[in-house]
Amino acid sequence: MFSQTDLRLGFGAAPLGNLYRPLSDAAAEATLNAALNAGISYIDTAPHYGQGLSERRLGGHVSACRLSSKVGRVLKPIMPPPPGTERHGFVDGDPFEPAFDYSYDGVLRSFESSLKRLKRDRIDILLAHDLGVVTHGAEHMRHLREFLDGGYRAMRDLKDQGVISAIGLGVNESEIIETVLGHADLDMAMLAGRYTLLEQGALDTFLPLCERRGVQVIVAGPFNSGLLCGGATYNYAPAPEAIRQRAATLDAVCAAHGVPLPAAALRFPLAHPAVAAVVAGMATPEEVRANVEMMAMKIPATLWSDLKAEGLVRADAPTP
Numbered sequence: 001m002f003s004q005t006d007l008r009l010g011f012g013a014a015p016l017g018n019l020y021r022p023l024s025d026a027a028a029e030a031t032l033n034a035a036l037n038a039g040i041s042y043i044d045t046a047p048h049y050g051q052g053l054s055e056r057r058l059g060g061h062v063s064a065c066r067l068s069s070k071v072g073r074v075l076k077p078i079m080p081p082p083p084g085t086e087r088h089g090f091v092d093g094d095p096f097e098p099a100f101d102y103s104y105d106g107v108l109r110s111f112e113s114s115l116k117r118l119k120r121d122r123i124d125i126l127l128a129h130d131l132g133v134v135t136h137g138a139e140h141m142r143h144l145r146e147f148l149d150g151g152y153r154a155m156r157d158l159k160d161q162g163v164i165s166a167i168g169l170g171v172n173e174s175e176i177i178e179t180v181l182g183h184a185d186l187d188m189a190m191l192a193g194r195y196t197l198l199e200q201g202a203l204d205t206f207l208p209l210c211e212r213r214g215v216q217v218i219v220a221g222p223f224n225s226g227l228l229c230g231g232a233t234y235n236y237a238p239a240p241e242a243i244r245q246r247a248a249t250l251d252a253v254c255a256a257h258g259v260p261l262p263a264a265a266l267r268f269p270l271a272h273p274a275v276a277a278v279v280a281g282m283a284t285p286e287e288v289r290a291n292v293e294m295m296a297m298k299i300p301a302t303l304w305s306d307l308k309a310e311g312l313v314r315a316d317a318p319t320p
Contacts, residue, residue, distance in 0.1 A: 008276070008277045009266070009278060009291060009292065009295050010043065010277050012044050013054045014045075014054060015031070015283035016031070016057045017054030017057075017093060019050075020089060022091045023283065031283060035282065038288055040292070041065050042067075042068075043067050046070035046127075047069070048130075050092075051075055051088075051094045051097070053092075056117045058118055059119040062118075066124045068190070068218075069123050071102075071107045072100060072110070073098040073110065073129060075098055078095050078096060102143050102144075103151060104151060108154050111164075122163045122164060125167075125168065126166070126168075128151060129171075130172070131147060131180070132172065132173045134172055144176075148183050152180075166187035166188050167187055168215070169190065171192070175206075177189045189217050190218040190279070191218070192221035195269050196268070196269065197261075197268050199224070203316060211273060215274070218275075218276060218279055219270075222265050222269060223265055223280065224265075227239050227244070228250070246312070249310065253310060256306075257299075262291075262294055263294035263297050263299065264299060266291065
């Protein structure tokens, strides 16, 4: 769990799993060291990131950090693919194939394998990964029942044993978190890309529910897959024209106040009282330094009022 004295910027370790492009071991280590040296003390990873590669690269390096990883997929050994092969968005991942498994035994197997790769005997936060309709479509209810009947109980048992401190979900849609909270108690909820300068629908029911229930929210994907930090992707795909235009308008308003758009994107979610941290993926030491600097940047209150006046940020959204 997070306190108000924590540095509220987390290091998203998906790039260390070669997300979209390969990183050498040396480059990955340099990026991780830059984050640790900058005072970032929370790191998020998952078995899915590079089919175990991200966790393996973190192994032995982050014993002093608060760490979250995930369950919901088990990794099955395969023959190593040819160099340059992309699988599930990761290039040259480790020779494993992920299979969804939210059962009691599947969650325990996944957790034990993560501990081995991470070279740790415990994990601070354990999140059930990628439940929901967006990921599973017609299979959504089957996976949800498997989790509620088995995987959730495994996570509670691990917490009772003291090998994790907090449990929650790590997903791309707020609705599934609300559904699970109707059946179970959670400590944390990591929501990717759904409470940002581009999207504030989470204000309707999700964030108020988390605030009432005492669930700490971690906002991942504050740049909406890169669109708010100079990229052209949104929701892991090329951004539609209307979304690109909205991002351009956000950029213009920020520029008029001398504020980089990524700085506003990083800082905006943290104003909500339910949000404990924001996690950004970082692939290079330069990205680490830029994000840390933007977290400390002074942002004039008039920027937020102008964004609301332009209809870009909801009137009821808390702002820094």
